[in-house]
Amino acid sequence: MPRYLEGWLADVVKISLSRERINKVRERPIYLLSKFIKSTIDKNAIIAEFKRKSPSGLNENRDLEEYVKFMEENGAIGISVLTEEKYFGGSYSDLENAAKIVKIPILMKDFIVTEKQIDTAFNLGADAILLIVKILTERELINLYEYARNLGLEAIVEVTDENDLKIALRYDFNIIGVNARNLSSLEVNIRNARKILEMIPNDRIKIAESGIKNKEDIIELKKYGADAFLIGTTLMKDPNKIKELI
Ligand SMILES: O=C(O)c1ccccc1NCC(=O)[C@H](O)[C@H](O)COP(=O)(O)O
Numbered sequence: 463m464p465r466y467l468e469g470w471l472a473d474v475v476k477i478s479l480s481r482e483r484i485n486k487v488r489e490r491p492i493y494l495l496s497k498f499i500k501s502t503i504d505k506n507a508i509i510a511e512f513k514r515k516s517p518s519g520l521n522e523n524r525d526l527e528e529y530v531k532f533m534e535e536n537g538a539i540g541i542s543v544l545t546e547e548k549y550f551g552g553s554y555s556d557l558e559n560a561a562k563i564v565k566i567p568i569l570m571k572d573f574i575v576t577e578k579q580i581d582t583a584f585n586l587g588a589d590a591i592l593l594i595v596k597i598l599t600e601r602e603l604i605n606l607y608e609y610a611r612n613l614g615l616e617a618i619v620e621v622t623d624e625n626d627l628k629i630a631l632r633y634d635f636n637i638i639g640v641n642a643r644n645l646s647s648l649e650v651n652i653r654n655a656r657k658i659l660e661m662i663p664n665d666r667i668k669i670a671e672s673g674i675k676n677k678e679d680i681i682e683l684k685k686y687g688a689d690a691f692l693i694g695t696t697l698m699k700d701p702n703k704i705k706e707l708i
Pocket residue numbers: 511513516517518519641643644645646648671672673674692693694695696
């Protein structure tokens with residue numbers, strides 16, 4: 463059973479626990495996110511996120527196919543697709559549709575607490591999944607990580623504070639996401655994210671997530687060790703921004 467949670471997080475985990483596995487034969491090769499990030503030298507490694515709405519108040523209904531195609535054509539090295547339905551307006555069909563279009567890594571962005579969700583990610587063509595330290599027990603985190611790796615998927619292990627990071631660094635998770643957004647209060651604290659980034663050893667791939675608005679934010683986060691940048695709201699509001707952020 464995931465960790466004790468309150469409010470919307472408890473609700474979103476309860477929904478995750480009951481989501482059905484989608485049984486479908488995977489139709490695309492696996493594109494390793496770690497490889498794409500490590501081989502990005504001449505530009506910023508941007509993972510462009512598709513999310514229609516969010517608890518923080520985003521509400522942007524764009525054409526998914528157009529968005530993901532545009533991001534790939536303009537240099538994004540990955541796509542994050544929200545598949546959580548209630549709070550983010552996402553769906554498994556969004557993931558399936560994105561997988562038919564792009565030839566760059568796709569992250570299934572959801573609140574993953576079951577193996578069924580990881581099976582669905584693999585079957586629908588995702589290349590990576592998100593494992594959020596804040597909502598999982600350590601045993602669940604390890605088990606789900608190994609389950610994903612056994613399918614050939616990579617996992618971004620997401621931390622939001624020093625306690626989460628202390629847990630994540632006990633294991634050899636090779637991709638760590640630092641979310642500047644507090645998942646309960648929704649407050650975005652870039653300063654805190656920079657402090658967490660600095661605490662991560664350089665043998666891990668570090669992804670800065672949330673609150674990235676402009677090139678200055680990227681330059682600053684790079685100074686603190688970020689290798690890649692997961693950007694949703696800024697790009698959903700104005701996809702052309704990718705041209706100045708890349
Ligand atoms: O986006 C939200 O409002 C949100 C609220 C609570 C938990 C997670 C949330 N979003 C998921 C994410 O981590 C972000 O979508 C992602 O990091 C991109 O953030 P942003 O560029 O600030 O949209």
